[in-house]
Amino acid sequence: MPNRSAQYDIVIVGAGPAGLASACAAAETVSTVAVVDETPWLGGQIWRGSKTRATNSQARKWLEHFRQTKAIVLDRTMVFASPKAGVLLAERDEKPLRIHFKKLILATGARELFLPFPGWTLPGVLGPGGLQSVAKNGWPVAGKRIVIAGSGPLLLAVAVGLKRLGATIVSISEQASQSRVTRFALCLSRYPAKIWQGIQLKLQLTGIPYRYGVWPVRAEGDQQIQRVILTDGQNTWTERCDFLACGFGLVPNVELPLALGCELKDGFVWVDSNQATNVPNIYCAGEPAGIGGADCALVEGQIAGYAATNNNSKAQALFACRASWHRFRAALADTFALRPELKFLATDETLLCRCEDVTLGRIRQFNGWRDAKLQTRCGMGACQGRICGAASKVVFGWCMESVRPPVLPALVGSLVSQSAESAERTEHKESIPTVPDAPSRSTDRQPALNPVTES
Numbered sequence: 319m320p321n322r323s324a325q326y327d328i329v330i331v332g333a334g335p336a337g338l339a340s341a342c343a344a345a346e347t348v349s350t351v352a353v354v355d356e357t358p359w360l361g362g363q364i365w366r367g368s369k370t371r372a373t374n375s376q377a378r379k380w381l382e383h384f385r386q387t388k389a390i391v392l393d394r395t396m397v398f399a400s401p402k403a404g405v406l407l408a409e410r411d412e413k414p415l416r417i418h419f420k421k422l423i424l425a426t427g428a429r430e431l432f433l434p435f436p437g438w439t440l441p442g443v444l445g446p447g448g449l450q451s452v453a454k455n456g457w458p459v460a461g462k463r464i465v466i467a468g469s470g471p472l473l474l475a476v477a478v479g480l481k482r483l484g485a486t487i488v489s490i491s492e493q494a495s496q497s498r499v500t501r502f503a504l505c506l507s508r509y510p511a512k513i514w515q516g517i518q519l520k521l522q523l524t525g526i527p528y529r530y531g532v533w534p535v536r537a538e539g540d541q542q543i544q545r546v547i548l549t550d551g552q553n554t555w556t557e558r559c560d561f562l563a564c565g566f567g568l569v570p571n572v573e574l575p576l577a578l579g580c581e582l583k584d585g586f587v588w589v590d591s592n593q594a595t596n597v598p599n600i601y602c603a604g605e606p607a608g609i610g611g612a613d614c615a616l617v618e619g620q621i622a623g624y625a626a627t628n629n630n631s632k633a634q635a636l637f638a639c640r641a642s643w644h645r646f647r648a649a650l651a652d653t654f655a656l657r658p659e660l661k662f663l664a665t666d667e668t669l670l671c672r673c674e675d676v677t678l679g680r681i682r683q684f685n686g687w688r689d690a691k692l693q694t695r696c697g698m699g700a701c702q703g704r705i706c707g708a709a710s711k712v713v714f715g716w717c718m719e720s721v722r723p724p725v726l727p728a729l730v731g732s733l734v735s736q737s738a739e740s741a742e743r744t745e746h747k748e749s750i751p752t753v754p755d756a757p758s759r760s761t762d763r764q765p766a767l768n769p770v771t772e773s
């Protein structure tokens with residue numbers, strides 16, 4: 319099988335706010351910067367689809383700034399392994415691609431946290447971000463009754479988005495208590511833009527019940543969700559709905575950093591003041607290093623980009639701004655910390671691993687994630703433990719001890735190329751591909767295959 323390869327000075331995995339800001343900073347001094355993302359768009363989760371409809375001024379500013387750089391975009395390119403230092407293995411157009419780098423910035427973002435409760439696998443129960451995403455891409459929600467539940471500021475943003483698309487938002491239930499959320503609102507006085515954002519969201523949701531200290535205990539329906547049972551810990555009641563959008567905050571995407579040998583601290587990638595990880599020449603910015611929102615991701619991304627290109631004074635000039643967003647990040651974590659009751663929603667019959675059909679009752683017989691995985695195949699399905707592993711961490715306090723490639727589902731052909739790479743590594747010293755000529759920058763940022771060479 320021909321091996322496609324490309325080489326860049328700086329490679330950034332993730333084209334969300336952190337990745338784009340890293341690229342803008344790095345491209346000030348380094349000529350070959352590549353941004354790799356598995357999606358076809360720039361902007362990550364928050365600005366997805368902004369190429370054609372950048373409604374938000376921050377998105378417009380950063381996407382425009384990025385387009386002025388000579389950074390190369392490898393979109394629809396999913397990084398799934400790193401066979402040796404300085405090399406990533408990716409899949410692009412269903413073919414393997416080796417990406418060589420001198421320095422790497424990991425900006426892999428986060429995903430939603432789902433917790434099991436009876437009925438959580440019924441069609442129509444989705445994550446708020448997931449429902450927002452499919453709805454933005456055309457899935458019809460107009461006229462549908464949607465209950466939104468879980469935790470975090472994302473619930474409000476999603477409610478507004480779905481309402482604009484014609485959905486009827488039945489209610490929004492935040493598991494955090496009113497006193498915590500009020501304390502958080504008071505601390506926002508240091509972030510006027512956030513207060514303004516919050517007020518705008520609330521105004522657009524006038525008339526829709528927003529309840530604190532409320533969470534779902536069960537979803538019911540025949541073929542599809544028809545109702546959800548909610549509680550405030552004392553009373554329970556039923557709300558009729560076509561969709562339940564339920565997510566309990568975000569979980570960092572640390573699988574690729576772990577596969578590259580990066581250390582974690584409290585579940586996030588450990589970084590120093592320059593956003594450098596413990597692995598030489600590897601940096602990390604944005605949500606894998608802490609869930610702090612887009613502003614925090616942007617400043618961390620810039621610091622990583624400057625530090626990776628030895629532009630230390632510019633990196634240091636941003637430290638105070640980052641410290642402020644880190645205080646915001648800590649307030650978010652404190653406010654939306656999950657209440658203990660959420661660990662006990664699922665019964666023994668509830669599926670915990672929905673890919674491999676393993677119930678919570680089976681999994682609870684084991685002492686840890688590795689044991690449970692070996693004995694039941696939980697976490698070995700298509701999501702590779704992204705859903706049930708994160709849920710097990712909350713329900714049982716178990717930690718993912720290690721990851722094995724592929725960190726994302728990859729085609730057999732790509733996996734074969736990975737094995738070939740490992741074999742080659744033990745038999746020969748492989749010659750590093752030469753740096754290709756700088757590709758002409760595509761104005762619409764469509765896939766830039768020109769920097770990829772075939773051998």
Ligand SMILES: Cc1cc2nc3c(=O)[nH]c(=O)nc-3n(C[C@H](O)[C@H](O)[C@H](O)COP(=O)(O)OP(=O)(O)OC[C@H]3O[C@@H](n4cnc5c(N)ncnc54)[C@H](O)[C@@H]3O)c2cc1C
Nearest residue numbers: 332334335336355356362363397426427447604605611612
């Ligand atoms: C589903 C979802 C919806 C959200 N919606 C909103 C919203 O409406 N409003 C809001 O304020 N915040 C929202 N957030 C939170 C927001 O995304 C973050 O606060 C912020 O964007 C973080 O930026 P980031 O650059 O760290 O990560 P992200 O924006 O998540 O970007 C990470 C990028 O890395 C790419 N990636 C990850 N791993 C790989 C890999 N192995 N190979 C290739 N590419 C990879 C992903 O495709 C993604 O584009 C949402 C989060 C999620 C998970």
